């Protein structure tokens with residue numbers, strides 16, 4: 001038994017990770033494994049950032065954040081990262097629930113189990129310049 005806190009200790013791993021994601025200042029969004037991923041989790045910071053209630057976005061896709069000024073080239077780059085199983089980082093205009101536009105800066109990474117992608121995780125924050 002390790003004396004120091006060990007991330008892989010069976011009894012502490014989940015509560016520790018849960019505390020991290022639930023208390024993060026950054027928004028965290030998780031989608032299912034398909035490239036057209038449906039949201040399976042959003043943390044409290046997602047609601048502060050976007051105004052969308054985490055419970056109500058489950059089953060929808062992050063496209064709910066997009067609108068007329070969202071740069072299609074950035075989304076095409078994300079789309080091809082999803083198809084090739086790669087990472088993405090970019091900025092684009094997104095929209096809050098009340099329609100207010102803002103600049104989203106976000107990163108998407110694949111979560112792999114035995115080389116199979118099981119989910120996608122996004123870390124998101126508002127930024128001041130594109």
Ligand SMILES: Cc1cc2nc3c(=O)[nH]c(=O)nc-3n(C[C@H](O)[C@H](O)[C@H](O)COP(=O)(O)O)c2cc1C
Nearest residue numbers: 031037061062063065066075079106108120121122
């Ligand atoms: C985990 C994850 C998070 C995403 N977050 C955002 C986001 O914050 N803003 C956004 O404009 N698109 C986001 N997307 C992209 C859309 O969900 C979608 O994949 C993208 O629009 C490409 O598909 P399309 O070309 O059919 O629209 C995210 C995708 C994934 C997988």
